[in-house]
Amino acid sequence: MSDKPHQNLAIIGHVDHGKSTLVGRLLFETGSVPEHIIEQHREEAAEKGKSGFEFAYVMDNLAEERERGVTIDIAHQRFDTDKYYFTIVDTPGHRDFVKNMITGASQADHAVLVVAADDGVAPQTREHVFLARTLGIETLIIAVNKMDVVDYSEDTYEQVKTEVQELLKQVRFDSDDARFIPISAFEGDNIAEHSDNMDWFDGPTVLESLNNLPEPSPPTDAPLRLPIQDVYTISGIGTVPVGRVETGTLNVGDNVSFQPSDVAGEVKTIEMHHEEVPKAGPGDNVGFNVRGIGKDDIRRGDVCGPADDPPSVAETFQAQIVVMQHPSVITAGYTPVIHAHTAQVACTFESIDQKLDPSSGEVAEENPDFIQAGDAAVVTLRPQKPLSIEPSSEIAELGSFAIRDMGQTIAAGKVLSVDE
Numbered sequence: 001m002s003d004k005p006h007q008n009l010a011i012i013g014h015v016d017h018g019k020s021t022l023v024g025r026l027l028f029e030t031g032s033v034p035e036h037i038i039e040q041h042r043e044e045a046a047e048k049g050k051s052g053f054e055f056a057y058v059m060d061n062l063a064e065e066r067e068r069g070v071t072i073d074i075a076h077q078r079f080d081t082d083k084y085y086f087t088i089v090d091t092p093g094h095r096d097f098v099k100n101m102i103t104g105a106s107q108a109d110h111a112v113l114v115v116a117a118d119d120g121v122a123p124q125t126r127e128h129v130f131l132a133r134t135l136g137i138e139t140l141i142i143a144v145n146k147m148d149v150v151d152y153s154e155d156t157y158e159q160v161k162t163e164v165q166e167l168l169k170q171v172r173f174d175s176d177d178a179r180f181i182p183i184s185a186f187e188g189d190n191i192a193e194h195s196d197n198m199d200w201f202d203g204p205t206v207l208e209s210l211n212n213l214p215e216p217s218p219p220t221d222a223p224l225r226l227p228i229q230d231v232y233t234i235s236g237i238g239t240v241p242v243g244r245v246e247t248g249t250l251n252v253g254d255n256v257s258f259q260p261s262d263v264a265g266e267v268k269t270i271e272m273h274h275e276e277v278p279k280a281g282p283g284d285n286v287g288f289n290v291r292g293i294g295k296d297d298i299r300r301g302d303v304c305g306p307a308d309d310p311p312s313v314a315e316t317f318q319a320q321i322v323v324m325q326h327p328s329v330i331t332a333g334y335t336p337v338i339h340a341h342t343a344q345v346a347c348t349f350e351s352i353d354q355k356l357d358p359s360s361g362e363v364a365e366e367n368p369d370f371i372q373a374g375d376a377a378v379v380t381l382r383p384q385k386p387l388s389i390e391p392s393s394e395i396a397e398l399g400s401f402a403i404r405d406m407g408q409t410i411a412a413g414k415v416l417s418v419d420e
């Protein structure tokens with residue numbers, strides 16, 4: 001681990017606009033790709049009579065290495081600049097990227113939005129910018145990619161920039177903070193060094209912009225919250241729930257409670273990366289064993305917290321949502337599935353309390369009869385099975401969720417308050 005402040009970075013944008021290529025390029029330029037992978041690739045490329053360097057290939061190899069449990073740091077896609085240590089929070093192109101982004105599995109402070117110069121703003125560009133705004137991404141760096149494909153044309157860059165600024169205005173992203181950079185992830189233009197191909201651009205490169213990001217917000221003093229991903233039985237140890245510590249600290253000897261299963265016990269052992277540790281903190285993936293708890297007492301979707309400050313279980317909760325896509329109208333009684341942390345629970349729209357003006361955030365209508373795609377609203381939801389969830393103002397990590405139906409993410413939301 002590095003002593004530098006840690007930043008979580010999301011790389012967002014439409015499919016094929018170059019997210020993976022940019023990640024590969026960032027790892028490469030910062031010396032984070034292992035030499036043997038580069039060598040191996042050069043040899044294979046030479047055999048096929050090719051020169052050049054395919055980042056897709058590097059990314060595939062990183063994924064393979066991760067599966068074999070090697071070079072964890074690289075597989076997790078980490079790199080550093082002079083000032084910060086960066087973790088890319090999700091693999092671009094991952095099927096559940098949007099869901100993970102919403103449910104907090106990928107909490108990012110900042111994002112790089114990749115927009116291909118030859119394509120401009122595309123459907124997922126909109127969707128991701130919309131989510132980034134809803135989820136409180138602080139700073140957006142907009143990389144106008146594939147500049148090599150458009151002959152490094154300043155006019156094309158300006159057109160795409162105007163399109164994106166228009167989009168930011170529509171979703172009310174404070175565009176003063178947005179930084180635009182014309183790049184070629186493939187050729188390496190304006191990534192680490194200023195490109196001679198675009199002497200009309202004198203702004204910072206991608207790595208300079210990352211280095212200039214605001215300091216990450218300090219960790220909160222929120223209590224332990226550890227959503228359970230899986231529950232294993234391991235011989236010689238017993239029941240081992242596993243999950244990622246979102247907030248607080250888990251210590252051997254702590255009395256912990258699992259909600260909504262409503263069981264409690266004392267932590268006997270904690271294991272991280274196959275080693276026993278005395279404690280674990282935010283971001284740590286752990287397996288742990290709790291005295292007296294059996295495999296059937298707890299399940300995926302439970303949240304572990306201190307026995308004297310347990311995670312809340314919602315009878316109903318009020319939330320602010322944004323409807324991204326839905327074929328018809330949403331009315332009270334609608335019952336889609338809520339994905340929050342590791343839980344998936346059907347929830348009924350008990351009432352639609354307010355429709356908000358998407359351009360100002362102000363109340364546009366009290367108790368509307370329905371909402372539809374593009375609307376923002378305050379709604380009251382009733383879980384059909386016990387669900388542990390928290391107001392996002394108290395524990396941001398456990399206060400955001402996705403609403404899914406018919407195999408699609410139809411809305412994203414944040415919990416305003418919980419009625420237990």
Ligand code: GDP
Nearest residue numbers: 015016017018019020021092145146184185186
């Ligand atoms: P993703 O789906 O957003 O992760 O996109 P990829 O990184 O997989 O890139 C999609 C395709 O565009 C691949 O064939 C890349 O080689 C190509 N590509 C990405 N960036 C550039 C670029 O800057 N210039 C050119 N010419 N091709 C690029």
